[in-house]
Amino acid sequence: MADNNVTKKVLILCRNAPYGTSTSREAIDVALAGAVFEQNISILFLDDGVYQLLNDQQSDAIMQKNQTKLLDSLEMYDIEQLYAEYDSLKNRGLHAENIHSATTILDSTETSAFISSHQVILSY
């Protein structure tokens, strides 16, 4: 049973594109591990991290796990909302319809407040 003393609001911050490095997969691994241990996990995509949210990724072409499928798997662990910063999307020519449907888009003020609202922040 979850104990309030050990359950924390944990933010996983993703700032790197998928596939080029293993960073994006590590972030998901940590999110899943945290969820298994009943932590309150949020995932925020900033900067190049928003590329992880792109629809139509077909990573079998490079023999890597599909990032979209990894993100989809989070729902089974009660991580139902993903968050992305509006400016990061805009600077990369992306719109809401280009990215994962479970994403909540935050403006820059909301992003700062969102980051500060977590007790533990892990950066990937």
Place this chain on the structure above:
Amino acid sequence: MTLHIVNRSPTQSDALDSCIRRAQPGNAILLIEDAIYALLILEQLFSKYQKLSQLEIYALAEDVTARGASQWCTEQIRLVDYQGFVALTEHYPSSLSWY
């Protein structure tokens, strides 16, 4: 209240810019390792980001000394040693690394 820890050179990486854009007034930024080189362009940074004057800016003294950057430590910068680094992480409820 968050302590933002940056360790990349501002001329080589966007870590510091990314950090400043997302920091909230009252937050602190601690420059360590190659982020120390931000001290050399501090005036530019202050004119680019008005928000900077509302943030506490710290630099790790050992890294400043090692890189010969002491002369750029203006009064806007608070120097901390390794113990001060630990004290900052205790003081701020959360820490966030930008790299």
